[in-house]
Amino acid sequence: MIVRTLDECTSSDRRVKAENGNWESVRMLLKDDNMGFSFHITTIFAGTETHIHYKNHLESVYCMSGNGEIKTLSDGKVYQIQPGTLYILDRHDEHMLYGGSEDMKMACVFNPPLSGKEVHDKDGVYPVD
Known part of the structure; x- marks a missing residue:
């Protein structure tokens, strides 16, 4: 058991x-834990905008507190994020993530799992480990 x-x-x-x-991520469960996914508590800081395109990963994100919005770049749709919102990037969706008037605290799951030190490259991508 891991605690x-x-x-x-x-x-x-x-x-x-x-x-x-723009953000900080506390990576609580990583690839070397051998669970097949990684789990993170991420803070998206108020008033920021971050381009993200996980070409190599799928991600689910649950908002625990704060507010903001996400805009999918393929179709320009904008979705409000508030506590209780779950969004799932099931198609490697390229998007902009906007921090609102309060920092957003998010619970994030990645598949395949991250190894721990990844940050977005110039295209918003995390590299494959």
Whole structure:
């Protein structure tokens, strides 16, 4: 059994910050845990905008607190994000993620799992491990 707390992970190298300051991600479950997915608590900071295109990963994101919106670039649709919203990037959806008036705290699951240090490249992509 694996047991970790958010506080423990936040105080370790499992806490990864975006170079541009838009987000930080506490990666609680990673590839080397051998579960077939990774689990993260991510904060999207208020007033930010981040281009994301997970060409190599599928992601589900649940908003626990805060607000913002997501815009899919293929069709220009905009979806409001608030506590209780789940969005699923089941088609490697290229999108813009906008932080609203409050920081968003998100629970995120990635498949395949992340190894831990990934940050978005210039195209919004995480590399394959």
